[in-house]
Amino acid sequence: MPNLISALFSASDEQLMWRVKLQDDAEAFARLMSRWQRPIENLCIRMTGDLHRAQDLAQSAFARIFARRADWEPTGKFSTFLWRVALNLCHDELRRTKRRGECSLDALDEVGDSQPDFIASEEPAPDEQADSRERAELVRNALLKLATHYREVVVLRHYEGLKFHEIGEVLAIPEGTAKSRMAEALTQLNRLLKHLNADKSCNPKNQTPELLAL
Amino acid sequence: MQSQESNTGTVGIVKHPNSSDWMSFLYGECPPERRRELDAHLAACPTCASQVQTWRSSMNALDDWPLPARRHARRQWVPALKWAAAAAVILAIGFAIGRETSNRRAEVAALKSSLADLAAVVEREHTFNLSNSLALAATANTETLRLMSDYARLQQEQRAADQEVMKTALRSFDLRLGRVRSDLQTVAVNTEAGFEQAHQNLAQLVSYSIPGQQ
Numbered sequence: 001m002p003n004l005i006s007a008l009f010s011a012s013d014e015q016l017m018w019r020v021k022l023q024d025d026a027e028a029f030a031r032l033m034s035r036w037q038r039p040i041e042n043l044c045i046r047m048t049g050d051l052h053r054a055q056d057l058a059q060s061a062f063a064r065i066f067a068r069r070a071d072w073e074p075t076g077k078f079s080t081f082l083w084r085v086a087l088n089l090c091h092d093e094l095r096r097t098k099r100r101g102e103c104s105l106d107a108l109d110e111v112g113d114s115q116p117d118f119i120a121s122e123e124p125a126p127d128e129q130a131d132s133r134e135r136a137e138l139v140r141n142a143l144l145k146l147a148t149h150y151r152e153v154v155v156l157r158h159y160e161g162l163k164f165h166e167i168g169e170v171l172a173i174p175e176g177t178a179k180s181r182m183a184e185a186l187t188q189l190n191r192l193l194k195h196l197n198a199d200k201s202c203n204p205k206n207q208t209p210e211l212l213a214l
Numbered sequence: 215m216q217s218q219e220s221n222t223g224t225v226g227i228v229k230h231p232n233s234s235d236w237m238s239f240l241y242g243e244c245p246p247e248r249r250r251e252l253d254a255h256l257a258a259c260p261t262c263a264s265q266v267q268t269w270r271s272s273m274n275a276l277d278d279w280p281l282p283a284r285r286h287a288r289r290q291w292v293p294a295l296k297w298a299a300a301a302a303v304i305l306a307i308g309f310a311i312g313r314e315t316s317n318r319r320a321e322v323a324a325l326k327s328s329l330a331d332l333a334a335v336v337e338r339e340h341t342f343n344l345s346n347s348l349a350l351a352a353t354a355n356t357e358t359l360r361l362m363s364d365y366a367r368l369q370q371e372q373r374a375a376d377q378e379v380m381k382t383a384l385r386s387f388d389l390r391l392g393r394v395r396s397d398l399q400t401v402a403v404n405t406e407a408g409f410e411q412a413h414q415n416l417a418q419l420v421s422y423s424i425p426g427q428q
């Protein structure tokens with residue numbers, strides 16, 4: 001109910017962005033950021049697997065939107081525009097990482113092992129915690145091995161809760177294509193997880209095996 | 215795409231739903247009627263049931279990678295910030311009410327009035343200076359005219375006075391000339407009378423003869 005009331009009395013994203021575009025309204029932009037910073041960070045975390053890099057990318061996405069505020073046209077939803085900008089930045093970052101020859105999974109392992117950011121909010125027993133962290137590592141590794149055009153659909157639909165038609169708008173693809181990509185991504189994930197699980201049971205130290213060419 | 219193709223076909227007279235249908239089904243985006251049809255198909259078709267189970271397995275696995283909890287310090291700030299914001303709002307309201315109702319309101323009003331007066335004075339001074347300059351210019355012009363007319367008048371008076379002096383001098387000269395003429399006439403008369411006397415004397419003298427000589 002409070003959300004409904006606040007939604008009734010608060011300006012829409014598009015109204016706020018309109019103010020940013022026409023009046024350089026910093027307060028309106030700050031409100032947009034407070035609404036969208038966390039979802040965009042989450043998207044970037046799922047796409048890159050790195051919290052700090054994701055936070056930087058989210059900041060860059062907002063900076064880019066503010067810098068290009070004059071180009072924004074209120075023909076569609078602001079969120080569609082924002083998701084698209086953030087995803088493009090993620091793609092650029094992933095391409096750069098690939099060019100540098102960095103292994104994102106190694107980076108993920110370092111992050112996952114060293115810092116307390118990647119812990120569940122509730123504190124289970126140590127054994128349970130170790131198991132859940134292990135499962136999380138497997139899923140994260142499998143997800144990051146998906147091709148980007150599959151991963152982004154999974155992230156937007158499964159984690160960010162966008163409808164398939166909204167994903168189609170963000171990615172500029174037909175809704176049916178978004179659905180078939182999702183189906184293919186889930187199929188590949190199932191296969192990847194089986195391989196990762198099998199490999200883990202055979203050789204627990206090797207967590208980044210060569211998998212299927214996807 | 216393999217899953218979609220392998221899943222498209224017919225079982226007897228029933229056509230298998232495609233992967234797009236199943237994605238809408240799994241993510242709760244299909245209408246209730248279509249959902250009932252797919253449920254019925256799932257119950258009757260082991261092939262589709264197996265495929266859907268594979269996808270559900272992947273979906274469940276995705277949930278094993280929880281969102282990274284952000285740093286505790288940052289999370290603890292959120293309620294603190296909320297309370298701080300609430301306190302700031304209350305303080306601001308209290309300050310506004312207090313300012314409106316306190317005795318200082320009169321002082322503030324007086325101050326505002328003084329300020330308004332000052333502004334009016336400055337404005338008036340500005341206007342006055344402008345009009346004063348114009349008036350001065352006009353006065354200067356009038357003064358010049360007045361001085362010129364005074365000068366002309368003085369010149370006229372001077373000329374009149376000079377003429378009067380000249381007249382007086384001429385009159386005095388005429389009087390003295392008249393007196394000189396009168397004196398000269400007197401002298402002349404006296405001289406004539408003396409000459410006649412001298413003539414008579416001389417005639418008497420001449421008429422006197424020596425007695426013996428006759």
